[in-house]
Amino acid sequence: MRAVVFEEFGREARVREVPDPVPAPQGVVVRVEATGLCRSDWHGWMGHDEGIALPHVPGHELAGVVEAVGAEVVGPRPGDRVTVPFVCACGRCGACASGAQQVCERQTQPGFTHWGSFAEYVALEHADVNLVAVPEELSFATAAGLGCRFATAFRAVVGQGRVAPGEWVAVHGCGGLGLSAVMIAVAAGARVVAVDVSAAALDLAKAFGAAACVDAVAHPEGADAAVRELTGGGAHLSLDALGSPVTCTASVRSLRRRGRHVQVGLLPRAAGAPVVPMARVIALELEILGSHGMAAHAYPPMMDLVRSGTLRPDLLITSTIGLAEAPAALAAMGGAVGAGVTIIEPGRTRRGALGG
Incomplete structure (x- = not known):
């Protein structure tokens, strides 16, 4: 063959x-x-x-x-x-x-x-x-x-993330996995904020129903602040769909009180370990979840x-x-x-x- x-x-x-x-x-x-x-x-x-x-x-x-x-x-x-x-x-x-x-x-x-x-x-x-x-x-x-990509996103949003109608969902990274998560969250009745560095990827996210888009390049201080402002205090559910120290940290920091972070993008060792703001996790009683297929x-x-x-x-x-x-x-x-x-x-x- x-x-x-x-x-x-x-x-x-x-x-x-x-x-x-x-x-x-x-x-x-x-x-x-x-x-x-x-x-x-x-x-x-x-x-x-x-x-x-x-x-x-x-x-x-x-x-x-x-x-x-x-x-x-x-x-x-x-x-x-x-x-x-x-x-x-x-x-x-x-x-x-x-x-x-x-x-x-x-x-x-x-x-x-x-x-x-x-x-x-x-x-x-x-x-x-x-x-x-x-x-x-x-x-x-x-x-x-x-x-x-699609089944992984489905379980991350619906199973592990427990998305509910009316919730704000932030998706960090809008490749195939992230765009799948956008589509699935919208179908579940959630309001989605899509975050990426690519204008073309954000255009697709908007076409799939994202309520708002954040260009991470335009927010060098961190896209999480833009997400919190757009959602009136933070997302109920946030996903790192890329898998990098930057997007993992931004996802956790995007959450409102008692929000849920799902790490679905793989984090290769070559990129280094993310710094998870555990003080914020404790203070806001955040949930940190993994999702693997x-x-x-x-x-x-x-x-x-x-x-x-x-x-x-x-x-x-x-x-x-x-x-x-x-x-x-x-x-x-x-x-x-x-x-x-x-x-x-x-x-x-x-x-x-x-x-x-």
């Missing part, structure tokens, strides 16, 4: 032919029809994540068709249209037994713990626990985002909203590229990131079936 491969961290990846994956006894191989380009992929390429073995194929946000199944798989069958959470759970540990598969003790993550979806095919573990059916009316490009069993309510048109993840897609363009696009994620989401469509250029 063709895949995007890098052999050194931070050095340009290239498309080349590599051996076809084979399914584990409880796993499947999926023919990748669409896969999202995410800043997390860039962090992995740069070497900011532990445990990535070289050479490596990135990509963790995918949708496609089951091509082959392991001998012990019960449910999924070849031909099924599927997506998968970026955290693939084992289904047997204590966290999984409690329903918290998103923090599985033995989790695997395509594109990080093993080769990912910037390829024609990808192997996925524990298929009966992790695969999510994609309805026929949903395009693969739209469904790809449900494996990471969403378990496969929790998808139905989100899927229902997508199928009904209440949520429109398709509107987040602003660029579609082929596999050959992916290496350059991956490297460019370290600079000024364009607004919206880029989808990679690997295509089928070599043969009609795996191993055929």
